[in-house]
Amino acid sequence: MSCAVKDQLQQMSTTCDSLLLELNVIWDEVGEPDTARDRMLLELEQECLEVYRRKVDQANRCRAQLRQAIAEAEAELAGICSAMGEPPVHVRQSNQKLQGLREELNAIVPYLEEMRKKKVERWNQFVDVIEKIKKIAAEIRPADFVPFKVPVDQADLSLRKLEDLTNELQSLQKEKSDRLRQVMEHLNTLHSLCEVLGIDFKQTVYEVHPSLDEAEGSKNLSNSTIERLASAVNKLREVKVQRMQKLQDLASSMLELWNLMDTPVEEQQMFQNVTSNIAASEHEITEPNTLSIDFLSYVESEVLRLEQLKASKMKDLVLKKKTELEEHRRRAHLIDEEGYAAEFSAEAIEAGLADPAMVLEQIEAHIATVKEEAFSRKDILEKVERWLNACEEEAWLEDYNKDDNRYNAGRGAHLTLKRAEKARILVNKIPGMVDVLATKVVAWEKERGKEFTYDGARLLSMLEEYKIVRQEKELEKKRQRDQKKLQDQLKAEQEALYGSKPSPSKPQSSKKAPRNSMGGSNRRLSLGGATMQPPKTDILHSKTARAAKKTEDMGTLSPSSRGLDIAGLPIKKLSFNTSTLREAETPRKPFAQIMPGNNVPLATVRPVANDTDEENRTPKTFATLNPKTPMTVTAPMQLAMTPAVANKVIATPVSLFDEKPEPTLPEEIEYSFEERRLAVYQARLMA
């Protein structure tokens, strides 16, 4: 106790003593009884004691409060430290020398404040991390996912815990980026697929998850989203594979059709992108819209079009083959099996009753058999041909013999003479030909066991018929001869009587019915009748010559041209005696003069025509002409006619006739100077 307080107390005790003395004095004076005095003194004593007791209680309470505050602070401090995972601070121990509870409390409070602040900071860190974790979890986990197994509170705010949480956050972040990458990959794939297939990408993605469609903002990255994305990709991929196979099927059929029909490259170019993908695997097809439905149907329609085209071409082919078959039959003079034609009818194909390919095959088979048969008949047919030609010549000769003017020296008459000569030789050979033919036919029929038909008629009967007709004709001839003899006798008698000869009657030869054409199958029909035909003039030369003369005469008579002739004095008019007329009449002939010198052999000339591959018939003319024209000194004259013969040969379509003289007056093919010269030029080049 301080001195001042001691002094105060000493002072107080003195004042109390003094006061007591004063009271004793007062009492003495008043004469208070002792008992009163004693009671009074006891009261005083008691009152004093009560005041003391009250003060002590108060002090005692204050001390207890302080102690509790200290304990509380210490407890809080310890709690914070343990939560923060820091070693507890023992303020009391460290400050042994501290005196008094108040001082102790004052020492603890700053510590406590500091720790409280630290705790708040730490908690804020925790909250930050937790928030992030929650956000990411919401993105990548299903909606009902609870992020923390142990609830995070303020009980554990240690650095380790914080570290744990941070780690968790990092792993979550990593997972999120992984998923994001995955989703992006899927989206890319999806996008390329959609492009190739021609599907709306945005729509597809929206269907998988609405959030994926948004360009900005968080995307849902949960497992289910990814799964749905993957399944969408797979689905589209399947569609793509299907369509690709379809497209490739179409492309291959397209290629096949092109190949079949020789489609021009320009047309093919349009579908280059289709056919180029024919062998591509799924991932190689990346071009946008290559597999869209529109494009597929476009390609499909093209294939359909090509197929229709093919069908029509097939039909054409069938028709062509049919005509080929007919042609083969015609050439082999085969007419039978009329029924087969219906089988190959185009209508059947059109109606889908017959497969064109099948029909084609059948026709091919038919052609093969017909060809085979034609081959076996060839030998006989050639002979028949020769016989028929001989018959024609016979008919012609007969007509010719009836023409009384036949020895008149007209234009081309020497040719007719030559022809007649040859015809006579030929006619003599006919009976032999017929016999040989008959034996051949009989042998053939025996071998084959069927009749040999020629254009539907049996050849043997044709031959028989011919023999009969010939016999009849011979009889007729004989009769005529007898009659003539009779007439001559009569004439001689008349001459003897009147001394004059009757003028020979004009041959009734000028205007006759045109000769039947002898081409093709017609020939057989005209065969028998040919000999019966009325005689007719065959000397076209003389006829045209006459006609020409007439026009020529008129030409010179026309006043205007005469005027010109007069004006141009040196030009002499041609006098039209027969010789000059004929000279004027045969303008083109002399160019054949080339002939005598043109001894280029056949073999070397032919290639010219082949080589140049043109329709220039001139060299051929000369070639075929060459062997036929005898090289004699008299050439120039003869030449006047040769081109005609040569041209005739050209005009004759069947080469069979080559060996046979065909001295009918041909229609002439004229050639200009340049054409003739070119022919020689080329022949010379070849030589």
Place this chain on the structure above:
Amino acid sequence: MATFNPAGAAASTQNPNKSFEVSPAPADSVSSLSFSPKANHLVATSWDNQVRCWEVQPGGGCQAKASISHDQPVLCSAWKDDGTTVFSGGCDKQIKMWPLLSGGQPTVLSGHEAPVKELAWVPQMNLLVSGSWDKTLRYWDIRQPQPVHVQQLPERCYAMSLSFPLMVVGTADRNVVVFNLHNPQTEFKRILSPLKHQTRCLAAFPDQQGFLVGSIEGRVGVHHVDDSQQSKNFTFKCHRDGNDIYSVNSLNFHPVHHTFATAGSDGSFNFWDKDSKQRLKAFSKCPAPITCSTFNQDGSIYAYAITIQSALAKMTGPIILEVPHGPARIEQFSAIHTEAWVCYDWSKGAEKHNPSTAKTNIFLHGVQESEVKGKPRAGKK
């Protein structure tokens, strides 16, 4: 007007008209001659596969300018109207376009399936027309190698002449096809030649009313297209010598006076006036056929080409033919003057034609106005 005074040219037998001689001459017969429409540039095509160009100087001298060659004999040529380009066609079936003024190389239009016989440039349509033995006419836009139109002909094309819009084409078998080039895809008219023999050459009237046609039988027909003018048609004989008859090889209208020249296998050429039906001038005969001829653009030069066959057997006189296999009788034919028909150089038998012994000349005749100016007929009116 260029006047030629070939003082130096001796009146040799080969050049009786003292024409100017173009040198160097082609090695083989000339098949066509054409003058540039802009200058005195002469182009000749010939059987030695050459296309040659000369520049004719005002004094009459000639300077060889350039030449190109085909793979086979060349038959025809034509100038573009601006005088820059020459077209040529021939037995190689090709048509070559030769921009010779710019010195360019010839390019090939795709051609025909047979030798090309005739060519003509149609300035009004900016097209080239070609006629060929493949029996077609083809129209060419020269910027593209394929023909813009192919016109079928009844026969092989032998001759063609153009006077826009009239174009006449002569073919084998004496067809003459008349086209109105305002409508080239249809034949305007097809007629048979008024002459009875093969068509050799044609010339359309400058007034487009008709055409001249020359035949191998020394005769020229004057024919009008319109039926109402048929009364003005006539034919006349020329290029004959006594009984010898020669082919008319070339017909050319004078570009100014519209009279015309004929040239024939007898080696002569004459100037005529069809309106007065007169011969204006006859020239001396060359010893060999004139194969082709042309006037230059102002009609001051007449170019013609001959080929002299040096060793030539003349075959004349009556020949009696014995028919080898005939009846016991000899057919006698009257004499045919074969010379009349074999007059054209190589047609004497082309195999006898030997380019190495033959001599080809191109002559230029300076045309006097008096020779070509039509005169009214004295007797008429």
